[in-house]
Amino acid sequence: TTADLNALIHRILIWNSVKLPGQAGFKNRGLMHNFLDVLIKHFIKCGDGLSSSEKFEDDMQHLDFLSRSIHQLCRDIEIASVSLWKRTMKLHYTAALQKKIRDYTLGVEVESCYPSLGRLLLIRVMGNVFSVTDYQHDVITPMILYMCQCLIQSPVNTPRDVASGLMLVSLILDFTSETNKYVPEVMFYIRSVLGIFMSTKETKNMTWLSSTSKLSVVNYSSLSWMREYASSSDGECSTISYSIFNNWSCRSSVGDLQAAGCSEEALSHFCSATLHTLYHIASNVIDRYRDNVAFTEMFVLLRDDLQ
Numbered sequence: 001t002t003a004d005l006n007a008l009i010h011r012i013l014i015w016n017s018v019k020l021p022g023q024a025g026f027k028n029r030g031l032m033h034n035f036l037d038v039l040i041k042h043f044i045k046c047g048d049g050l051s052s053s054e055k056f057e058d059d060m061q062h063l064d065f066l067s068r069s070i071h072q073l074c075r076d077i078e079i080a081s082v083s084l085w086k087r088t089m090k091l092h093y094t095a096a097l098q099k100k101i102r103d104y105t106l107g108v109e110v111e112s113c114y115p116s117l118g119r120l121l122l123i124r125v126m127g128n129v130f131s132v133t134d135y136q137h138d139v140i141t142p143m144i145l146y147m148c149q150c151l152i153q154s155p156v157n158t159p160r161d162v163a164s165g166l167m168l169v170s171l172i173l174d175f176t177s178e179t180n181k182y183v184p185e186v187m188f189y190i191r192s193v194l195g196i197f198m199s200t201k202e203t204k205n206m207t208w209l210s211s212t213s214k215l216s217v218v219n220y221s222s223l224s225w226m227r228e229y230a231s232s233s234d235g236e237c238s239t240i241s242y243s244i245f246n247n248w249s250c251r252s253s254v255g256d257l258q259a260a261g262c263s264e265e266a267l268s269h270f271c272s273a274t275l276h277t278l279y280h281i282a283s284n285v286i287d288r289y290r291d292n293v294a295f296t297e298m299f300v301l302l303r304d305d306l307q
Contacts, residue, residue, distance in 0.1 A: 047118025051245035113154035114164035117245040148185040222252040230271035
């Protein structure tokens with residue numbers, strides 16, 4: 001059970017604590033460094049299974065426990081954990097993204113260039129473990145650059161890609177909430193996804209959103225159905241469910257999605273939730289930079305899109 005697993009991890013951390021006196025505590029530093037790697041991989045695995053979990057609440061509690069355990073362990077071994085996080089970031093994020101984009105460019109079928117749900121949730125943990133307000137940080141700065149690269153280079157072909165991008169945008173805004181650092185990739189992605197809900201004629205007039213543009217990341221032809229389903233929804237404000245990261249979200253067309261078990265109600269809910277999320281993100285960004293001297297230049301293009 002979840003309680004048993006939490007107790008097992010807790011006992012391992014206590015029995016092998018680096019705070020034990022003498023030689024025992026010193027030897028445990030190497031053991032706990034390796035166990036931190038185990039916890040990180042276990043967190044990713046549990047996070048990936050969250051979208052199809054039948055025990056959602058239990059799994060969320062386990063992920064919360066893992067987050068606190070990882071945070072405490074990083075505080076105990078301090079500097080030694082930085083090298084592990086940098087290796088994790090290269091293995092599970094930057095190297096994986098470069099390979100997927102290269103394969104996609106060569107025509108190889110790629111499920112998604114965006115990180116999985118577990119890896120997205122792990123980014124949130126990084127923001128809790130390390131300081132996000134430092135001007136330059138060995139872990140957080142490369143992670144922000146990675147997220148920005150995802151937003152401007154990863155193709156958006158499926159509902160899962162849309163949700164992943166919006167989650168990355170939210171994480172970037174969360175990381176920069178105290179410093180108020182302006183990240184242009186956020187506005188780029190907001191405008192790109194907003195283009196899905198414009199008519200075909202309006203989208204073609206925006207040359208940077210056209211399918212021939214080198215700046216285009218959204219496949220508007222495969223996601224054009226989202227505009228219709230958003231207009232036919234009941235208008236209730238909702239949030240994007242974790243289930244969007246399930247297997248059916250790897251399909252792009254309505255027919256494939258329905259064949260994979262996605263109902264009309266689920267499609268309408270997702271499209272409505274996407275618009276609702278876009279609205280809240282845009283409102284958050286506008287409120288943050290309202291007093292900035294460059295406010296007009298930052299948001300003139302978004303204003304034109306909305307008009």
